[in-house]
Amino acid sequence: MGVFADGFATANREKLLYAAKTHTTGEGGFRSFDTPGPGTNTERLFAAGWSACFQSAMTVVAREKKIRLPTDTAIEVEVDLDEHLADNTYFLRARIIVSLPGVDRELALTIVNEAHQACPYSQATRGNVDTALYLV
Secondary structure (H helix, E strand, O other): OOOOOOOOOOOOOEEEEEEEEEEEEOOOOEEEOOOOOOOOOHHHHHHHHHHHHHHHHHHHHHHHOOOOOOOOOEEEEEEEEEEEOOOOEEEEEEEEEEEOOOOOHHHHHHHHHHHHHHOHHHHHHOOOOEEEEEEO
16 A cells, blocks of 8 residues: 555444554654543553554664654554444454655655554554555
8 A cells, every 4th residue: 555545435334432543753752642631541551563664664764765754754543443233243443644845756756655664553454454644
């Protein structure tokens, strides 16, 4: 899968139960936006781990290409917990939204696609979690 799916068409037989959203910066910081207050949950932790891993994968890809990622690189990973209403089974969906300010768009697309191939979280979820990639 390459960058830039159009998102997900949610059939009326599915129900979104929860959406976790994290934001990781090129400087290694991470924030969560999905719920206020202390504590965490599995979807939020999964999104945080995936965004940090994806950041590392992009850094490796950029280094192989002899370039340095901008310090204001940002990655948002959104993980949805959904339910199939027909059989009450649960599944995950994810969106990876990447910002590489100042990087040529074609080069940025290459970095994101190659990072998605290299990232262990992306590898582990491939074929199991519908994932859409976006470059903004």
